[in-house]
Amino acid sequence: MLTGGLNGAADDLRRGLTHWRVWWILGLQDIELRYRRSLLGPFWISASLVFLMLTLGYVYGPIQGASFVTYVHFLGAGLLAWNLISGLINEGAGGVLEHEAYLHNVPLPLSTIAFRIVLRNALIFLHNLIAVIVTLLFFGIRFSPIAALSLIGLALILVFGFCASIALGPFSTRYRDVRQVIASVLQVAFFLTPIIWIPVEGLHRPEIADLNPFYHMVETVRAPLRGAAPSAVNWMVAGATCAITGLAALVSLAVTRHRVALWL
């Protein structure tokens, strides 16, 4: 059972990679079609992100006891990472349902669905990244070469998103209420994770950040953008989260690969 399941998982992944053009076309189409509907395309999402960042900066900056620029810098980099993480999880959970018509008619590997979601979200992230960086440059913030480390953080989050999509997609297809649960959990996690609030030594409950895997993942992208390398703990927790999600994905593939078409 187990080895059969693992072979099946490897086979799914292999087919997803062999037929890479399928998810490549689908993912690029997702972005291209947004450009077709409006000149700005996915930059509309970025525009709302920048708008949120400036508004929150205006309201919460003084409360956080930081200068507007410092706070917006922290917030912008954090929202950038959070939007990517929550987008990957939410869309990953809905991935199988989104591909219902395909799954009824052609043998579509689950990894193809995950690859498409990752590609789409990575491209949206790059749009947001450009918008946030331009905004921050406008406010006089300069980036050091360390900022490039955030690309490693990005890669880590994308791997996490790939695994989360395979782990959650079939499960939330079998049990239709799982998606709402995930959405609520993410909403709470947003406030639990230091994104709109800056953790200050001695002022907050340290375990909220330390035990929160999202914090460490966010930090792998945010810290470099703020001119510091992520801590070893950040890397380790983020890496471990990827590994655990990867295991969950393997189990999901082994158990659900042949049943998922029946749950649609």
Add this chain to the structure above:
Amino acid sequence: MAHIKLKKVSFWYPVYDMTGRSLKVAAMRRLRGGQGAGGAGAVGVQALANITWELRAGQRLGLVGRNGAGKSTLLRMLAGLIAPDTGSLDIEGRVVPLIAKGLGIHPELSGLQNIELPMRLLGATNAEIAAARADIPSWTGLGDFIHLPVRTYSDGMRARLLFAICTSVRGDILILDEWLGAGDSDFVEKAQQRMTELMESSQIAVLSSHALDLIRRLCNVVCWMDKGRVVMVGEANLVLDAYMRGIRDAPDNSVERGLIGDGADMDLR
């Protein structure tokens, strides 16, 4: 050489009611110590029962039977969408499953831009896609419309495009679910010719249809199914004659006699 071997294949599919779809309900059931969560809220329906047959290169199988006989389930299994619960399925060769038309077509994109994805979904090679791009604009007679978004097409134009795209992929094993006829009369002839070419270029074809004259013309083996079982399988004319006698004698199946083929089979949804 391509082959398909089914040995004692059975398949059940679950039908869930509303509560069977809910994690909350399933978890509560567990907590209250009721039946296992797997059994509750779901009913198993046997769609295929103990099916055994083999196809070799050169054989073209037609599946006949009334709605709910398991034809679509069997086609989906051959296409690799579902796996047998018991028994074994052995397929050798590249399978092209033509079960739905229009898969991967986006109405906002032009006809030409819409060629690649549907073909990739069916496993087409680069060469096949290049050939289709060259061939489809003229074959469909779409002319300059090929550069316009598919949403601007008439139904007939759309049908031609979808048909041309689906039939541009060549495989060893062709799986066809009830959709051969479509479009205006002038197109039907062209479509039939293309379909015949496609079938001749594949080693094995399996098709399901209510149009018995079509099956008689295209197939050399016929499998008559009823309630998930094989009633009879063998030489096409032999089985078809028996099948027609069978449905004539059973009045509740009379709809079949009119060769009504809407493809509204019991499927997996």
